[in-house]
Amino acid sequence: MPVMIMQHGIYPRPRGLARAISRFSSGKMSQEDLERVYERYTERFFKLLKGLGYDRFSDGMFRWDDIFNPLISGIGGVVVDGLRRFYDNNYFFRQPIVRGRISYDEPKISRMLVKSLSIARNLGIEPNRVSLSLAGPYTMATNALIETSDYNLESFMRDYAEKVIYSEIEGSLKEGVVNIDLHEPSIAVMGNAKLNTVREIYEEIARNFPKARIWAIMYFGYNREGVRMFREASTRLGNIGYVVDMVEAPESAWNELGELLGSGGIGIAIINSRTTKMERYRDIAPKLFKVLGRYESDLYLTHNASLEFLPEKIAVRKLRLLRRFAIKINRKVQKS
């Protein structure tokens, strides 16, 4: 089976869009005009990804300020607070503060996605190539400040999954979107203490939505136990996939990766979205070939974190580079 290519997460917000958003916030642009700008850049993004032959991608997430916003402003019981550093990056997000039991009246994000999907359809892109992106339960819980005795970390994760993620998956499936990307840097960088609960939650989501493909996107690090856990979950339930950050992984991780591939989908992140330095085929290909022969199911090559940590120009170059890698690899596999 040929390797495929995947883009996920937030794409760098183009300058023109950023300017339009600040004009809108200072009352110099109308909502309708801003909408047109969003549409223009979303269309440009889809054209790029389709043109490069990406097998699946987000909608660019141009309306997002970070992986939590605007999602959290739609969650009852959660207050959007001040800025907090996003892991070890010079990048900050508005922190969710959980003040009471949460509620979620409408799937805000999948409704937002509908606008993008109509642009995609006009370009001949089927909704099953576009993914819905949300903060995963562990990442949401570990970045929120839980100020209520109603929850501990685990019960909050469960409630967030059941109320918010379920509602969004239902909303997305109705529109034909099957790929649900749950961003989980916390699994990659934090300890293993809660991994059992995390696994249970993911398996429950997957069982409840057999038509959806539930992806855990792990980045900013490599957590062997986390990867192993998803391998098991994905072997038990074919609709769980996971992205492994091989950029941040130690060299030795390549040796064990072959054993860590489950039967669901896997994304191997080989492109670093936190450096402008271009990856070299000759550095990556030999490692990849060691793994490829062992894998029968859907295998994607991808980048680690969201591309928004890069200037747009470099993000485009890296998307092209990834595509070139995939073509070369598939040719070589075919020959052999």
Added chain:
Amino acid sequence: MGTGSWAMFGSLNINIQEINTYIIFKISFVMWITRRWGDTRELGVELPILPTTVIGSYPRPRWLRHMIRLWSMGRVDDKALDEAFRDSVRVVVREQEEAGIDIPSDGEMWRDEMVEYFAERIDGFRFYGPVRVWGNNYFNKPAVVSKLSYREPIVVKEYMFLRSVSNRAVVKVTITGPYTIADWSFNEYYGSKEELTFELAKIINREIIELEKAGALFVQVDEPALTTHPEEMDWAVDAINQVTKGVGIKLGLHVCYSDYNLLSRYFDKLSFSQFALEFANRGYRDLGVLSKLGDREIGLGVVDVHNRSIEDPQHVSKAIEKAMTYVEPEKIYVNPDCGLKLLPREIARKKLEVMVSGTKIVRKELLSKGIERTILRG
């Protein structure tokens, strides 16, 4: 000190051996004094007790922002823009002085962003475009694409101009530190971030030496990123110390919105005579770290720069008094938490006025104890 004691010595009847011993003692004592208070003697600057200062940036006047916009559209030329920059420095320095600030800065009028500005002026950097810092806020994150080299003085001209327009004895020049520049850049060239940081340290060191040659007395190195990767702190501190090599003037280190417990473990390893820290924002939690200052000074952040409500003078005086339970007043400078540039200009000015009024309350108490002045220490 000096002649008086020599005269007294002369009247004593002691043997040569003792004289030699005394001379050696005397010389080493003077050397010790010179080392500890050396820059005081060299700089010869006295300051009012609890000197008031700023961290660096100040809001750009509206008309300057307008001029920059016109210039970027090609509607005014470089000369006109430069004149606007200079005039704005005159205005913001005067504004700080009128508010009662003892050690003003030029408000960093020329700088759009603290890393970008330096990267543009060091050879080896290149810019690919903006990246997000938060929400809809972006900065031109530089990339290191070849060996870095010092092109020419970076902020010496800024210093010279500031010196010429301020009527205060001491002015402050700020420089972004090597670790923060490295942390906020992409590294395409050096084998590691550590190597890059040490290379930048050499460049920043050279700039500080140029500033000293030009007559600067007080340079503050800004390192807001310093504690963000705790595992890198050991070498980061070594690299930052490189910028102080061969420098005789006063050097401060500003670290904000950071882990001060972690930072305080490195106080005695860092070769800076002052740490300018943000305390108002954190409601003066962590003031306990001041007990680890040793012989260093604190630049005490007493007004919150991310909050538009204006503190009252009592808030400031209480904060200083609290700090005085850990540090002698001679080792306290009073400043805002961080640069003021994100505040509306009227609010920035009012915050400085309040800061000065609050300081004056404490000065009055100190005066009654005979404490009136402090000395600029290197």
